[in-house]
Amino acid sequence: MSEATVIKPDLQFVNEIIKGGGESLKKCYQCATCSVVCNVTPEGNPFPRKEMVLAQWGQKDKLIASADVWLCHQCSDCTAYCPRGAKPGEVLNAIRKQSIKEVAMVPFFAKIATDPKWIWLLFAIPMVLFYMIMPYKSIDAVPLNNEGKMAYHFFMPVFPHIDVTFMLTALFAAVSAFVGITRLWSGMKKNAAGAQGTGSPFSHIVPAFTQIFAHKKFTDCNVSKLRKWGHLLLFYAFAGLFVVTVWAVGYLYGHEFFHIPAFGPFHFGEAPYPNSDPVKWLALASSVAFAAGALIILLNRLGNAAKAGMGSYFDWVFLTIVIGVGATGMGSWALRLAEMKIGYIVYYFHLVLVWSLFAYAPYSKFAHVFYRTTAMVFARYTGREVKAPNAGSVTEAGVQPAAQ
């Protein structure tokens, strides 16, 4: 032994992973089945086998800002084939949770979004917030519109109540995400010391987005085939609902500030929009995709639990919010059409859940939208996405070992 490397394990980090859904971590005996069955890992220095040993040894710095940890899409192929039930997919998910906490702009928010102890506060914040700003504290006090029908903008005015609240929330989320992405990027850069970047990092954003829009990575998953469709539907539902939001803002302020009148099927300045308005169609289509996607994800999780693991609090709280947003959204719409006043309460919870979705986005599982994308861009930038950049090459004489 000439020079020994002294490993300094961060035991608290190990415990956090174990408690945060990676309780099977210590079962791993490093057989590397996982790295072989994984179809989304690069071939040189593949994951998740190395992450398992790094996590067992408490190598926090190497894991909390690691592109590989985020390149994992949790197909759970590794978990299904793991001979020890060590569930690498679940462990990497738990590591990602630590990663989110580590780069968080407001650590307190990360804490309440990831720790079951704080679930009450997670929902109490928006519940109190919306209760405080709503003009009528009794559903019977909410006035009806000119036609004598229910309209949610009487219950909660669009301006300033909803728009100001959500603008500020979106701003907070955007700044949080920006800070998180910056921290993750510099951490990944430090960990990948020596890796050469190709071109500008920004030049890799569009190809990464193309890949994400096509859900290409999910296609390579074997165990959870259905999950691709669930995620795809949810993904496009979110995209659709984003367009709906922008569209609605256009109707409101386009009329308000630019005096655009309602024409054809486009109901500028009106609310609620009749079912004949195209924005309504998009909203409905997105809602259906949303419900179907969430349902598929839910069923896939339950149906695959034996093979892929049950997931942790972190996954379930996010899935609950997502499903809740869909259910209360569709519910309040249906109840309004049925003129049932309980719809106001459902709508109130819809606002609470939508707010939770946005405000906690960079702190909850939703943060994968930002961080996985960042990691995918980083991987392209450093050539990590390319197949077998430094894997051993196979020749007739046998395998030439990879250059270290």
Added chain:
Amino acid sequence: MAENKVLVVGGGFSGLTAAVEAAETGSDVIIVEKNPYLGGRVTQLNKYFWKMCPPNCGLETQYKRIKNNGQVTIMTMAEVEKITGSEGNFEVTIKTQPRFVNEKCTGCNKCAEACPEERSNDFDFGMSKTKAAYLPHNQAFPLQYVIDGKACKGSSCAKCAAACAYGAIDLNMKPETKTVKVGAVVMATGWNPYDATKMDNLSFGKVKNVITNMMMERIAAPNGPTAGKIVRPSDGKEVKNIAFVQCAGSRDENHLAHCSYICCLASLKQASYVREMYPDSKVKIFYIDIRTPGLYENRFYAKIKEDQNVSFLKGKVAKIEQGENGDVKVTAEDIHGGGKITETFEMVVLATGMQPTAQSLAGAGVKVTEDGFVDQATLPKGIYATGTLKTPVDVARSAQDATGVVMKSIQSLRRK
């Protein structure tokens, strides 16, 4: 008064050892064996530890001791149906399948020559065929032909019966059930090779030239399907670039959670078969850990490691695909820094493990452990288990264990 008789269930190395050791103390012994021959898994091997001699070098001795002793009754093609009673006085129901050949058989092979039907040879794991009238293998004991009731057309054909000069063939034999009284029972039903088709990612049965370690023993054995020449099944090509996949189903919660103990040594041994046969051959062993506990075992490992043409790669094979021209593509992660590699071999041997047979003992209070071995604490008094029913062991340890268990069984006959 207790019966002075021991029933041994299973005629493999454990059962044979138990039987002769018990008989040589003066007790009567019945061996009940499912196959038409004795010797169990050992008879299928090319060579075995520790002397690296062919199976007969140990089995011959046991058979000779049985013959000389005269107190051992052998029932082949037989299985125990029911055991009642208690220590000293068990009543055992045994069902025997028809052999269609009686003890007048001299092993002249005339029946097989006359037989028009063929069957897949399970002794060679389907890699060869025999006639429906056949001798299980050329060292079979008892040396007595057998007719496969499924492949044989019965009395409508009867060409074998016409060809037999000794009146040894009786195509009208029926299954028989018999009751015997014994004082103690030694269970020695052994193990089966784990079903390699269950590991879907290892592609056994789907990719050509992926075989199991037990098939490799048959291929290397002089009385095997290739008369001992190591060639691959698909095209008979000499195998000069071969991979061994360790822990194929063993140490795996999805298959056999236990370490099967013998597979590392078996692959090292089989590596030596290939290296001795083809001096220019290359062998690669993919492993998680090489497990060769014991002085002799470690020395054997060290000896194989000295060979420059045998290489070891740490990383479990988790993907096997069909390559070109019958070659096999194997993917593993080289844990020592080589990344994920895919390499091509002419043949791949899966080091499959031991599937215990203890499940057949379950019930009536007898429990089986999570790994499928018998929970000895739950065995009724007077019934004992030996060998691989309890834990994966090699031949030598089976013999040692059986000898020890015989002591307990004799105590059951003479307990005061």
